[in-house]
Each structure stands twice: as C-alpha cells, then as structure tokens.
Amino acid sequence: MAHGGNVIAEFTADHRELEELFARIEAQPVDHPQRRVLANRLTAELVRHSVAEEMHLCPTVRKHVRDGEELAEKELAEHVKIERLLRDLEELHVDDPQFNDIVAKLRLEVASHVREEEQELFPKLAASCSPEKLDELGRLARHTKQTARTCPHFTVPDTSPAPELLVPGAGLVDRARDLAHGRRTTG
Template sequence: MGHGGNVIQELTADHREVDELFAQIETHTAADSRRRELADQLTIELVRHSVAEEEHLYPAVRRYVDGGDDLADKEIADHSEVERLLKDLESCEPGDAQFDILIGQLKSSVTEHVRDEEDRLFRLLAGACPPEALGELGEKVRQAKETAPTRPHPAAPDTPPLNKLLAPGTGMVDRVRDMLTGRGKQD
C-alpha cells in the first residue's frame, strides 16, 4: 500500500483498495478458503492504514483544523472499534456464521468511517493545512505503513508518542510471523 501523492490522495487510494477487498470477499462462498486469505489481506491493509493515520494524519488534524482534537478523537475511537472486530475475525473460519457477521459489521464500520473522513475531515484538513505539509504527510504515511503492524493489537497505544515508538517493533514481529506462516502472501 503505497500510492504516491499527498496524504489525502494516499489515504483515499487506500480506502478504494479496502472497498475492493470487501467486494472480493463477498464474491466467494462460505466454504471457499480464499475468503480467509482475503480477510487476512483486509486486516493487514486496515491495520497498516490505521496506524499511519494515528501516527501522522490525526496529529496534523489536531494542529491545523479548528476543533481538530474532537475530530481526531472520534476517528481514533472508530479505529478502536474496527480493531476489535478485526481481532475477533482472526479466530473465525470462513465457514463460521460469525465470520459473515463480523465481515458485515466491519464493512459497515469502515464504510461509515471512510465516508466521514472523505466528506468532512479531508476537506477541513485540505482547507487548513499548507499544500507542502500535505505532501510531506503523504510521504510520512507511506513510510509508516511499511513498518506498521499487520495484525490487530487493540491494547496498543493509538496516540503519540507511544504509538510511534512501539508500532515499528510490533510491525517487525508481525511481519516475521506473517513470513513464517505465509499470511498475506498474494499468489
């Protein structure tokens, strides 16, 4: 997940990738093992995206946007809900009834969160933040996604400075686990 452009362009492209993963999951039957692979890929993308937003987007919102603290706090709360759902999804098999319930809840939560970011938060940030700062944030977000965790860690800190200190180490452990298990490999 690295697309280029400023922070808004980068994160919007991530949103479209997540939409596509939900659509792919929905095209497979409950018995299809490909659903587990797609759910794992969805988890990886959502966790990396959330960590990058928490490290760089929301501090910028707090800095540049009037009322930014409340906006950032709401978005972080949304992330916490998504992360709890992702953690529950980890233990489900695609044939379990709970798998479909969790995917539905996850899609609903993520869709609402994305709509709020794209319709409100991004517009406010674009109007308040200098274009060069938006560009720098885009690069920081791309770098953060490369070292971010790939698995949900609901108890991990989600605000600076602890999130920036712990995420790279947690991300390294997650990527080693993924490598050893083959999780997240795309054919």
C-alpha cells in the same frame, strides 16, 4: 486509484483498495478458503492504514484543523472499534457463521469511517494545511505503511501516536508471524 501524492490522495487510494478487498471477499462462496486469505490481507491493509492515520493524520488534524481535538479523538475511537472487529475476525475460521457477520459489521464500520473522512475531515484538512504540508504527510504516511504492524494489537494504549512509539518493532514481528503462519498479507 494510484498511491502517491499528498496525504488525502494517499488515504483515498487506500479507501478504494479496502472497498475492493471487501468486494472480493464477498464475491467468494461463503465457506471458500480464499475468503480467509483475503480477510488476512484486508486486516493487514486496515491496520497499516490506521497506524499511518494515527501517526500523521490525527496529530496534524489536532494542530491545524478547527475542532481538531474532537475530530482526532473520533478518528481514534473508530479505529479502536475497527481493530476489535479485526481481532474477532482473526480468531474465526472461514466456515464459522460469525465470520460473515463480522465481515459485514466491519464493512459497515469502515464505510462509515471512510465517508466521514472523505466528506468532512479531508476537506477541512485541505483548507487548513498548505499543499507542501499535505505532500509531506503523504510521504510520511507511505513510509509508515511500509513498516507498520499488520495485525491488531491491544497490548498498547489506544491513543496516538503512542502505540507505534512503544512498540517500534511490531511491524517486523507481525510480518515474521504472518510468514510463519503462511498468511499472505500483501499483493
């Protein structure tokens, strides 16, 4: 699925890319170094996606969707669980048996999160916002993902949108760290 269009299309495209990354990780032999390369890319994509959701989707859901406060808080809580798993994964070498366990747990968490968004949240958002608003949110999400951090951070609050407002250079710092460590987090 191509990126572009409204926020629902943008995040749905992200979801398909994440599913593809999980499949590529699992297709590699258990202790193959390519699993680490793919896990680094998965981490970067998940973090960028989460940042964009926290900055643009959650506030819009709170404001425009019935029971939006509850839905947004649920989104944020799921993001915290996923980022904790990403942080745990980041610490592991590919030949550590826990690496595979964390990837499996992460895939289940992400799949559940995606299913809830696509079946519950996105239809409610589409019914509550104008097409123009959804298009604007899509543009904002794409821009945010280009500059967002690429690593899980736990030095900032777990509520939105404070993490990115408090640490505006986090994306740049993460990309420099990725480069210095030889981590490939794109393409």
